[in-house]
Amino acid sequence: MNFQSAVFFVLAAVLVLSALRVITARNSVHAALFLVLSFASAAGLWLLLHAEFLAITLILVYVGAVMVLFLFVIMMLDINVDRLREGFWNILPIALPVAVLLLGVMGATLMGPYFGLSVRPPPPEAAEGYSNTRAIGMVLYTEYLYPFELAAVILLVAIVAAIALTLRARKNTRSIDPSVQVAATREGRVRLVSMPSEKKGVSAPPPETAPAETPQQPK
């Protein structure tokens, strides 16, 4: 067993275990963090396959952005684990066939004639100066340009739709327009009035009278 297969087995073990913990962890924040761990080990496996662009993108997009937002939402939710578990036995009759079906589909695909060491031999050694990133870019922007652009537009539509569905223009909102604030000048806010410090022609107030009573001196 050489070094690379040792790394592979370690990463694969971490990936499988953390993926298992994603669905078995009682605390949803822990589950999300285990999902992050499994993404990281999957990225490591891709690095072993010399797919460095995919590996880095997996970290960048899923670990760096998607899971952060996931955690953001999960942490703010007040999840009662017991309430979630209440309906377990009621849902089981429906959930079990679905799970079995999914497992069957996955098994049929993975065990089928499309995968396996005999069908998919290891890729040939890359030539000197071969850049994975460049190769993906070349294919993506020539051969698969239309699907790529279509996917981008669909994502954009999804973003716009999500915002349009949830945006409510409230009338009584007290939000402040920052550009108005930034554009505020001193002249618009403060009016300097020139006032003499004392009025002319009015006699000065009478001098304060001495206190009427002086404290009695003890005799």
Add this chain to the structure above:
Amino acid sequence: MEFFENLLGPAWPVVWTLVKILAIVLPITICVAFLTLAERKVIGYMQLRIGPNRVMAFGMGWTAGLAQPFADVFKLIFKEIIVPTGSNRFLFLIAPTLSIMPALAAWAVLPFGPETVLADIDASLLYVLALTSMGVYGVIVAGWASNSKYAFLGAMRSAAQIVSYEIAMGFALVGVLMVSGTLNLGGIVDAQKGSGFWSWNLLPLLPLFLVYFIAGVAETNRAPFDVAEGESEIVAGFHVEYSGTAFAVFFLAEYANMILISALASLMFLGGWLPPVQVDSLASIPVVGLLFGPGAHWLFLKIAFLLFCFLWLRATFPRYRYDQIMRLGWKVFIPLTLVWIMVVGVAMMDPVRTWPPFSWWF
């Protein structure tokens, strides 16, 4: 070196790589220590104070103030680490590690000169972007595991802020990528070679440089974007429950990230190790000429200047209000970068590229 190579045999590559890693990490740690001192001194002078000037090394008067970082470090090391009640112990203790790991690991691909780099990988720009995006986990996990409302508020603010500014940061890097045609940081510096500062990416990509640097300030949670810590609002934000070494590690990570952002900005926009003015007659003088030619000292000088800008910003601006931070990120920076990417794209097209202002750069 060959003696060691023979002595250690197959373990040699591992040992040699470890030595190189230490040669990068130790100077960074020392830089962080003195950056804290520089921060207090610079801000002190900007506010007409003197700053730390008491702690001296071995009673030598001229070092007065210089030993302050070491005093701070020893104080923190000997403090007790308190794990709050009801906190998640494992996550609480692993959070500082999560924040220091990406800050240091990103240095692996940073070149200090042509060929002077620990790992010369093709997609080093993407690698740096991926690692810096992981730094937010330390903040989020710390805030959640502390079981404290202040820490949690800080973590939520920080998560939203970092995710927002990362988009603008990524778009700024797209502009750099377009003009240099490579993802390798060394290649990006090489593409800026030519006639001194005129051929750096600074001038053609000036808006992107500003966006990148300001987004960098926001990503490191520094003032004026320090709502994640916001001393006057939420005590100390995500690390309010941390003490002793665990707090020191967060501190180290923040400053290491500052140095990293400055280093990246100087590599991508300020020509890295290239001198600002290329004078061949000066560069050919035997020993002194090395100072005028390209070299790591230019890179360090640029990093130092950008770090000074970090401190300068902190001493100058009041803290942004939270909605204004979001507005700046989403409504100002992202449209600005998108427009400038279009401008660069048009300027690189064939007939336009040959016209005077663009023919100097593209």
